Amino acid sequence: MTRPEQYLHAAKAEELAVRLASEGYSVSQEVRVGDLGWDLVASKGGRRIAIQVKLASALKASRDEIKRLRDLAVEHGFDEFRLVVVSPPRAVEVDIERLEAEVLRYVRGHMPEELAEISPGATAADLTDIQVDAVAIRREGIHVRGTGALQVETPSSAEAEGARAVTMVDVCPLTFEVDLDHQLRVVNAQKLEADVSSLRD
Amino acid sequence: MRFAIVRPGRPPSSQSSGARKFSARLHAEAAERYSDGVVQEGDLYTRIIWFHAGGLGGQDVDNIIKPIHDALIGVVYKDDVLIAQCLAARVDLSAGYELKDEGLPAEEYDTLVGMLAEAPQATEDRRRHVLYVEVGVLAAQRVAFGPPDGVGP
Numbered sequence: 001m002t003r004p005e006q007y008l009h010a011a012k013a014e015e016l017a018v019r020l021a022s023e024g025y026s027v028s029q030e031v032r033v034g035d036l037g038w039d040l041v042a043s044k045g046g047r048r049i050a051i052q053v054k055l056a057s058a059l060k061a062s063r064d065e066i067k068r069l070r071d072l073a074v075e076h077g078f079d080e081f082r083l084v085v086v087s088p089p090r091a092v093e094v095d096i097e098r099l100e101a102e103v104l105r106y107v108r109g110h111m112p113e114e115l116a117e118i119s120p121g122a123t124a125a126d127l128t129d130i131q132v133d134a135v136a137i138r139r140e141g142i143h144v145r146g147t148g149a150l151q152v153e154t155p156s157s158a159e160a161e162g163a164r165a166v167t168m169v170d171v172c173p174l175t176f177e178v179d180l181d182h183q184l185r186v187v188n189a190q191k192l193e194a195d196v197s198s199l200r201d
Numbered sequence: 202m203r204f205a206i207v208r209p210g211r212p213p214s215s216q217s218s219g220a221r222k223f224s225a226r227l228h229a230e231a232a233e234r235y236s237d238g239v240v241q242e243g244d245l246y247t248r249i250i251w252f253h254a255g256g257l258g259g260q261d262v263d264n265i266i267k268p269i270h271d272a273l274i275g276v277v278y279k280d281d282v283l284i285a286q287c288l289a290a291r292v293d294l295s296a297g298y299e300l301k302d303e304g305l306p307a308e309e310y311d312t313l314v315g316m317l318a319e320a321p322q323a324t325e326d327r328r329r330h331v332l333y334v335e336v337g338v339l340a341a342q343r344v345a346f347g348p349p350d351g352v353g354p
Contacts, residue, residue, distance in 0.1 A: 012297070056294065056295075056297075056321055057321075059314070059317065059318035060318040060319060060322065062318075063311075063314060063315055063318055066314055067307075067311055067314075070302055070307070070310065071307070073302075074307075079303070080301055080302060080303050081301075081302045082299055082300065082301050082302070083299070083300040083302075083314065084297070084298075084299045084300075085294075085297055085298050085299075085300065085317075086297045087294075087295055087296055087297050090295065
C-alpha cells in the first residue's frame, strides 16, 4: 500500500471504531489470530462482529484473504463478518498554465491582512504545491479555488536598524479563490487567506 | 427456503427495450439454478441490490424491479402477487460501502465479493454492474420505520 492508501485504510478503521463505540460496542483494533487478523472486532451484549477494511483497488487481489478471514470469523463463532470497502476520491487532473505565478503575482499586490499584521514588511517570495480544489469555467471568466504553500520573506529587525541584513523566510498555507480572465490572469480574489498560526508559535 | 442469485449486468428499466430479453435470461438462469422451485407459498419478500461502478445513465432504482419480479414467475413463485414486501437498493461501487455476510451462504458471498472486485476495473459496461436478487418467505407482517437495514444518516 502507498502512504495515501495506508492513511485511507487507517482513517476508515478509526472512523468505524468511533462509530461502533458510539453505538455501545466494545471495540478492539488489529486483532490477530495466527497469521491472519481483522482490523476491528466489535462486541455488544454477546454479539460479536469481525470487521475488515479493504481498499477498493485491492479487493481483487484480496479475494482469498477475505474468504479466509470470513471463514476464520465463522470458525471463531462470530455473529457477523463485515467487509468494509473504501474508495479514494476520484482523482481529476487539472492543469492551469502559470497558475502558481499568477496567484503569487496577485498576492504580492494584495498581501493577506493577517500576514501583513503578523509580519510587517513581509513579501511573498514564492508559491508552491498548489492544489486546485474546484474550477468553474464560465463565459465571463474562470473561477479557481485551491491551496498552496506561500513562502514569505521578512526583513529582520536588525536590518531595519542598519545592521547586517538578515532575511527570515517562513512558509504558511494559503487558501485562495480567484477569478481568472481568458488570458489566465488573476483579476480578482474572492478569498485570500494565509494560515499564520505556525508563525505565531 | 430462500432463493438468491448473483449475476453481472445492468438491470434494465421496465420501460427499456431490453427488459423482456433480460427477464427471459434471468428466468432461464433461475430455472437452471433452482430446478425444484425453492419458494412455494406464503407472503414473500424480495431484496434487489444493484451494484454499479459508475455510469448510471439516469436510471431509477424503482424501474428495475418489475422485470426482475416478472422473470422469477414460474421458477421461484407462481405469481408475483405473492410478493408482499420489496426492497430495491442501488450501491455505488466508486464510493465506499459495507458488506455484511449475515444471511448469505459462504459460496454466494464469495461470488458476490469476486464480482464486486472485478466491476470497477471492467471496461465493458455489463461487467461494471452486479445484480443480487433474493426471495424468501416473510415470517411475519412486521412494520418498521426509518432507514432500511439500520443505515441512518
